[in-house]
Amino acid sequence: MSLALGQVPQDAKQSVGQKLATLDQQVAQAYGQWHSKEQSSEEALGQLNQQRSETIRGIGEDLKNAGAEQPQDMQSMAQCQMMQDQAAAEGGDQGQGAQQGPKAEDFVNIEDVQPNASKEADPGGSFETKCGNNENEHFNSDNVIAAPGVLNGAHHVHDYVGNEDTNAQSSDESLAAAGTTCAKGDQSTHYWPVIRSLDGNEDQRGAVQEGDVAEQQGGDQAGGDQGDQAGDQAANDVNANSVTEDDQGQDAGLDQGQDQGQVEGQDAGVDQGQEQPPAEDQGQDAGVDQGQDQGQEQPPAEDQGQDAGVDQGQDQGQEQPPAEDQGQGQDQGQDQGQDQGQDQGQGEGEDQVGGGEGAEAQPGDGGANDLNVGSILKPDATIKLTSGGADQVTEMPRFLRIITGDAKAFTNGDENANASWSCEGFEDRQLKDKYPICPEGKKMIRTFKFQNCWDGQNTDSGNHRDHMEFSDDQGNCPEGFQNIPQVQQTIKYDIPQENLVNADTPFAVDSFPEQLHNPITDHSDFINVMPEDLMKTAVDCINQDKEC
Known part of the structure; x- marks a missing residue:
C-alpha cells in the first residue's frame, strides 16, 4: 500500500529528498549488477534490502527529528523480490532491442463495435484554445509533472503544444516567462505520448541524444524554483517498497512485472514480487543512464543537483555512495558522469532533449532503446474548456497540474485508466483497451477528458491525483471539491492506409517498455x-452558455 506522509516539514525536506535519491540509486545499482551478471539475483537483492533498510530508517529519523509522524511499518518497505518479467512473458523472446507489443488482438474494427457513448456535448458554453499541432516539433521524453528534473523520466516521447519551455527542468517561473503556440496568450502546457506508425523506422525525434546529456554536464543549480514548487511533492509519499513520489493514485502500487518505478504516473518504488525487466540503459557503460530505476522518478531537482550535484550517469554495476555524500560538485567518475544538475535558465522556448531524426540514440533514451519504434505521426488537436456537466464553474488556479489516465494501466489495472479511442463518424463508440481500425478516409481519434473537480487549495499533490477528482454524471463534485472548467483534448491522426491493409499492428502509442504499447x-x-484575465474570460463563456 502506498502511504502518504502528508506534509514533510521544511526542516526535513532536503534530507528526505536526498535519501529518496539514494533509494533510487540503490535500486538502479542492484538492477545493474544483476543485469550485467556481476551478481546473482539473490546477491543483488540481499545487498539492496540491507541498503534500503538503512536508508528508510534514516528517513524515519529525519521525520521524527523534524516533528513529523512516521508511517507505520516503514521497514517493511525495504524488502524486494524478483520474478519473471511480464513484458518478456507477454511479448515473447523477440531479441534484444526488439519492439514488444502491441498485438493483433489489441485492434478492433470500429464498425464491429456497438455504440456505447453519447454524442451529446456538455451543457453550457465552451472556450477553445487554439495551440496548433506541434508544427515546431517540440518533443522530449521528460515529464515535468511526474518526474521533475529527470531527463528521459517518461521513457517514451511526448508531443507538446502550448508552452514552449516545457521540459524536465521547467518551473512556474520559466513557464510564465516562455513563449507559446496557443492563441490569445495562453501559455498552458498540453502534452501526450506520440502515436507512431509501425513502419520499422527509428524516428528519434524527442529521444535523448548523447549531446543532450553532455550539454547538461556541470549545469547551474538544478531545480531552483521548480524544486520549491513541484519538487516538494516528491518528498511527500512513502511507497510500499520505497519512498516514492508519483504513483498516480495507484493505492495498491503493485506494478505487475514492470520495471521498477517508471515514472509517468506510476509506482516509483520497488515493486514487490516483481523481477526487473531487461533494460539496455541499466548497468552498462553507456553514460546516459540517469541513475534511476528504469525510469524511477527522481526527487526534486534541487535535491539531485546542488549546482554540480548527484552524478546520474554512474555505472550501475558499482556501489554508489549515499546521496548526502554526492552533490558536492565533483564527478563520481562513473561512465561519462553526466550531471543531472541542469541550468534552470537553459532552453526557454526550445526543446532541451529533442534530437534530430536519425541521430544515434543512447540506451534508455525514450525512443528505440525504450522499445518505441516507428515514424511519429502528426496530431490534429482540438483543445477546449467546457462545463464538465456543471451548472457553473469557477476559475482554475494558475500552474494547476493535472494528469489523466494511467501510463501503467496494463500492469496496474484500470482504476485510473482513462483512455478513449474512436474514429471520425463513430464517436458514439469509444474504446478503452483496444485500438480502432477506422474505415478508409476516416481519422483515428484519441479523446482526453480531465478531472474537473479541484480541492480549492493545491495545484499539485504527492501522487499528482489527490488534489483533483471527476464530477459525477450530474456534474456534482465530491464534498470539499469545486467545479472548474474541464479540459478536453480531441486528437486526430491519419493512419497510413498501407498499414491498415498490410499490417496486423498498424500503429501504437508510445509507452514504458513493459507496458507493451497497450x-x-x-x-x-x-x-x-x-x-x-484569460481564464476569467473562459469561465464567463462557459457560465454564460457562449461558444468562444
Missing part, C-alpha cells in the same frame, strides 16, 4: 498557465 495506457498531462 492502448489502455494512454494518458495526457496539462499545466494551466493561462493569464488570470
Whole structure:
C-alpha cells in the first residue's frame, strides 16, 4: 500500500529528498549488477534490502527529528523480490532491442463495435484554445509533472503544444516567462505520448541524444524554483517498497512485472514480487543512464543537483555512495558522469532533449532503446474548456497540474485508466483497451477528458491525483471539491492506409517498455498557465452558455 506522509516539514525536506535519491540509486545499482551478471539475483537483492533498510530508517529519523509522524511499518518497505518479467512473458523472446507489443488482438474494427457513448456535448458554453499541432516539433521524453528534473523520466516521447519551455527542468517561473503556440496568450502546457506508425523506422525525434546529456554536464543549480514548487511533492509519499513520489493514485502500487518505478504516473518504488525487466540503459557503460530505476522518478531537482550535484550517469554495476555524500560538485567518475544538475535558465522556448531524426540514440533514451519504434505521426488537436456537466464553474488556479489516465494501466489495472479511442463518424463508440481500425478516409481519434473537480487549495499533490477528482454524471463534485472548467483534448491522426491493409499492428502509442504499447495506457498531462484575465474570460463563456 502506498502511504502518504502528508506534509514533510521544511526542516526535513532536503534530507528526505536526498535519501529518496539514494533509494533510487540503490535500486538502479542492484538492477545493474544483476543485469550485467556481476551478481546473482539473490546477491543483488540481499545487498539492496540491507541498503534500503538503512536508508528508510534514516528517513524515519529525519521525520521524527523534524516533528513529523512516521508511517507505520516503514521497514517493511525495504524488502524486494524478483520474478519473471511480464513484458518478456507477454511479448515473447523477440531479441534484444526488439519492439514488444502491441498485438493483433489489441485492434478492433470500429464498425464491429456497438455504440456505447453519447454524442451529446456538455451543457453550457465552451472556450477553445487554439495551440496548433506541434508544427515546431517540440518533443522530449521528460515529464515535468511526474518526474521533475529527470531527463528521459517518461521513457517514451511526448508531443507538446502550448508552452514552449516545457521540459524536465521547467518551473512556474520559466513557464510564465516562455513563449507559446496557443492563441490569445495562453501559455498552458498540453502534452501526450506520440502515436507512431509501425513502419520499422527509428524516428528519434524527442529521444535523448548523447549531446543532450553532455550539454547538461556541470549545469547551474538544478531545480531552483521548480524544486520549491513541484519538487516538494516528491518528498511527500512513502511507497510500499520505497519512498516514492508519483504513483498516480495507484493505492495498491503493485506494478505487475514492470520495471521498477517508471515514472509517468506510476509506482516509483520497488515493486514487490516483481523481477526487473531487461533494460539496455541499466548497468552498462553507456553514460546516459540517469541513475534511476528504469525510469524511477527522481526527487526534486534541487535535491539531485546542488549546482554540480548527484552524478546520474554512474555505472550501475558499482556501489554508489549515499546521496548526502554526492552533490558536492565533483564527478563520481562513473561512465561519462553526466550531471543531472541542469541550468534552470537553459532552453526557454526550445526543446532541451529533442534530437534530430536519425541521430544515434543512447540506451534508455525514450525512443528505440525504450522499445518505441516507428515514424511519429502528426496530431490534429482540438483543445477546449467546457462545463464538465456543471451548472457553473469557477476559475482554475494558475500552474494547476493535472494528469489523466494511467501510463501503467496494463500492469496496474484500470482504476485510473482513462483512455478513449474512436474514429471520425463513430464517436458514439469509444474504446478503452483496444485500438480502432477506422474505415478508409476516416481519422483515428484519441479523446482526453480531465478531472474537473479541484480541492480549492493545491495545484499539485504527492501522487499528482489527490488534489483533483471527476464530477459525477450530474456534474456534482465530491464534498470539499469545486467545479472548474474541464479540459478536453480531441486528437486526430491519419493512419497510413498501407498499414491498415498490410499490417496486423498498424500503429501504437508510445509507452514504458513493459507496458507493451497497450492502448489502455494512454494518458495526457496539462499545466494551466493561462493569464488570470484569460481564464476569467473562459469561465464567463462557459457560465454564460457562449461558444468562444
